[in-house]
Amino acid sequence: MTGMRGPHSARARLPGIAREAARFGAVGAFGFLVNVLVFNLCAHAAGLAPVRSGVIATTAAVCTNYAGNRYWTYRHCDKTRRRREASLFLLFSGAGMVLENGVLALSHYGLGFTSPLADNLAKNVIGLGIGSLFRFWSYRTWVFRAVPPAPAAPAAGDRDRAPLAV
Secondary structure, three states: OOOOOOOOOHHHHHHHHHHHHHHHHHHHHHHHHHHHEEEEEOOOOOOHHHHHHHHHHHHHHOOOOOOHHHHHOOOOOOOOOOOHHHHHHHHHHHHHHHHHHHHHHHHHHHHOOOOOHHHHHHHHHHHHHHHHHHHHHHHHHOOOOOOOOOOOOOOHHHHOOOOOOO
């Protein structure tokens, strides 16, 4: 069994993924506060419809999360393709928004759970949990791509040797 303990094994990558997930979670926690605050202000203070309030709240959280993820969680990643990165971030954030607010719509309109507590649980616990898992996977897979490692410079002794002709 080759590669069990190499640099690309799951065990070797686990600490880096754990740090990345912790940073993503910290940014997400701040985005969660923004999301809950804006949702409740829109839905209960301004009297907007629940899903409209959810979309506004998620949009506000997406803006804060982009800044936190770009400049902290994934600051080491490729910065040469910002337009592509921002477009993909918005695309996957939009998909996460559909997941998040779809749970709210199903709960509120489909199942008839219309209390403020039910709306908050549906959107900000269940929907946001599902949307966050999707966003973490999609951001790390498609949006914030790692910078490819630079080729290693040959060792001093290797420079004097000519490559073997095959």
